[in-house]
Amino acid sequence: ADVGGTAEVLAETLQKLSTEKVQIRVISAGVGAINESDVDLADASNAIIIGFNVRPDRKAQERAEQEKVDIRLHTIIYELTDEIKKAMLGMLEPVYREVFRGRAEVKEIFRIAKVGTVAGCVVIEGVIPRDAEVRLLRDNVVVYTGRIESLKRFKNDASEVRQGQDCGMALANFQDIKPGDVIEAFVKEKVAPDLGV
Known part of the structure; x- marks a missing residue:
């Protein structure tokens, strides 16, 4: 995220989306551009990276493409939460x-x-x-x-x-x-x- 307060609010907001059927775990939340170590952590944890008002640096972008790590970039919180809800629905077995x-x-x-x-x-x-x-x-x-x-x-x-x-x-x-x-x-x-x- 761009600033510390935003990172905390985002982490809290995302964890509140968890349900009995789909759990969300925030592995790491930080401030500043998305870097290579963020990509490595996401790759090792089978996680996605969410950037809020920040972008990946060039090396992080290359590493993400190489390791097929999904980076989602957002500037509006409700658009981010909508996208995460859709992703959660996609994890459920069709009914x-x-x-x-x-x-x-x-x-x-x-x-x-x-x-x-x-x-x-x-x-x-x-x-x-x-x-x-x-x-x-x-x-x-x-x-x-x-x-x-x-x-x-x-x-x-x-x-x-x-x-x-x-x-x-x-x-x-x-x-x-x-x-x-x-x-x-x-x-x-x-x-x-x-x-x-």
């Missing part, structure tokens, strides 16, 4: 939410050479998209979860089939389909991770 799309009931089974078992279905709710994930339920027990191998309507490939429509559906790597089975379609949507604050 997915399952979104129900549709349900089809298996009415009859066809065995087709080179394809295997094809389920003759009627869509009883929503829509079955070709690219959705599916689960097959038998007496409300999940016996398969996977993808649609092929989806046809009147022998033509279909991108989706809607409620009330008939279709032929083959499931990827699964042949044990029986009349009365229910096939549910769903998609997984990425949910913005939460830092838990």
Whole structure:
């Protein structure tokens, strides 16, 4: 940082961003230009360097590029804290939410050479998209979860089939389909991770 008081405030502000899921540790805080020893410390600690109203000297810049040490330079505190929050979110595992799309009931089974078992279905709710994930339920027990191998309507490939429509559906790597089975379609949507604050 440019002055001592700023260095202390920054260190305190950054540590306050810590949550149960992501901890921030300030390894070192100092005044003046970013130098080679700062870069060496960051490299050894697998840390990033944050410069506030200061820049790295030439040797420090070269060393940082060589060692692939990330240097972030800022002049406004809230921009710095926003960037650190975004970096923290990037450390979290992505969270997915399952979104129900549709349900089809298996009415009859066809065995087709080179394809295997094809389920003759009627869509009883929503829509079955070709690219959705599916689960097959038998007496409300999940016996398969996977993808649609092929989806046809009147022998033509279909991108989706809607409620009330008939279709032929083959499931990827699964042949044990029986009349009365229910096939549910769903998609997984990425949910913005939460830092838990």
